[in-house]
Amino acid sequence: MNSATLSVTFLGTSSAAPTKDRGLPAIAIRREGEVILMDCGEGVQRQVLAQSIGLGKDMTILITHLHGDHVTGILGLLQTMSLAQRRKPVDIVAPAKLMRWLEATSDLLNFGLTFPIRFAPARPGVVLRTSELRIRAARASHSVEAYSYLIEERDRPGAFHPEKARALGVPEGKLWSELQRGRSVTVGGAKVSWSEVTDPPRPGRRIGYSGDTRPSPRLARFFAGCDLLIFDSTFRGADRDKAVERKHSTCVEAASLAKRADAKRLVLTHFSARYTTVTGLLREARKVFPNTVAAADGLTLAVDYPLG
Numbered sequence: 001m002n003s004a005t006l007s008v009t010f011l012g013t014s015s016a017a018p019t020k021d022r023g024l025p026a027i028a029i030r031r032e033g034e035v036i037l038m039d040c041g042e043g044v045q046r047q048v049l050a051q052s053i054g055l056g057k058d059m060t061i062l063i064t065h066l067h068g069d070h071v072t073g074i075l076g077l078l079q080t081m082s083l084a085q086r087r088k089p090v091d092i093v094a095p096a097k098l099m100r101w102l103e104a105t106s107d108l109l110n111f112g113l114t115f116p117i118r119f120a121p122a123r124p125g126v127v128l129r130t131s132e133l134r135i136r137a138a139r140a141s142h143s144v145e146a147y148s149y150l151i152e153e154r155d156r157p158g159a160f161h162p163e164k165a166r167a168l169g170v171p172e173g174k175l176w177s178e179l180q181r182g183r184s185v186t187v188g189g190a191k192v193s194w195s196e197v198t199d200p201p202r203p204g205r206r207i208g209y210s211g212d213t214r215p216s217p218r219l220a221r222f223f224a225g226c227d228l229l230i231f232d233s234t235f236r237g238a239d240r241d242k243a244v245e246r247k248h249s250t251c252v253e254a255a256s257l258a259k260r261a262d263a264k265r266l267v268l269t270h271f272s273a274r275y276t277t278v279t280g281l282l283r284e285a286r287k288v289f290p291n292t293v294a295a296a297d298g299l300t301l302a303v304d305y306p307l308g
């Protein structure tokens with residue numbers, strides 16, 4: 001039965017410029033031995049160390065767009081992994097130009113990696129599948145080519161009912177595990193369908209990350225029903241004109257989108273350095289979408305299974 005711990009740790013929660021309390025954008029999703037980093041702002045590797053994330057894990061890096069504040073930290077991270085003699089490949093999903101930048105830089109700075117990069121250019125649709133997760137991308141609305149990501153856990157098998165299996169004459173053992181896995185079996189020439197003894201599969205958990213974007217109906221659909229939605233909240237509601245001009249979102253727009261998407265929980269992040277505190281932004285968002293939290297560097301949130 002799949003009951004792995006799934007958590008999100010915020011490594012950097014500022015926007016274009018860091019503050020003394022907030023680093024540049026980076027988020028880690030942890031599930032068993034697997035790590036997914038979403039954006040790699042400058043300094044991400046120290047935050048990875050501070051949060052004991054472990055550079056030797058199975059790692060996927062998702063980059064939303066090629067603005068320096070979201071991507072320059074990837075270089076140091078990859079170099080440090082090489083110093084540690086990493087051999088396992090690293091999966092990277094990003095706008096296609098990322099590889100050109102990495103190759104040019106490794107040439108100019110004369111460094112090589114001890115492990116392969118498996119690169120997949122970001123595009124709308126499923127961009128990567130790991131053993132337990134599926135990652136989908138959608139176009140975001142920012143000033144350059146930009147993507148939002150949705151990380152979906154595979155569905156879990158439904159509850160198995162031993163009494164029903166017994167009543168249908170299925171002996172305990174191998175055939176029970178087949179039925180639990182959603183396969184039908186044959187007993188004494190009669191077929192027993194898994195659905196007679198096992199409840200329908202239960203949905204896995206889903207985490208959405210907007211990256212830098214204006215809100216859009218497309219993103220409301222993309223994030224529909226997700227368990228945790230992490231959304232661009234660069235500005236407070238009164239600064240909406242700045243959000244429109246710079247292709248970001250306000251905390252109120254993030255909350256409205258979470259409401260439209262029927263998300264279970266919203267996390268605001270990517271705060272403009274102009275605000276010394278984000279309490280006001282959080283309060284504004286909660287008026288629209290009560291189950292909202294404000295990200296802070298080092299904050300870890302567990303993501304629970306949906307009820308039912």
Ligand SMILES: [Zn+2]
Binds near residue numbers: 067069270
């Ligand atoms: Zn940004």
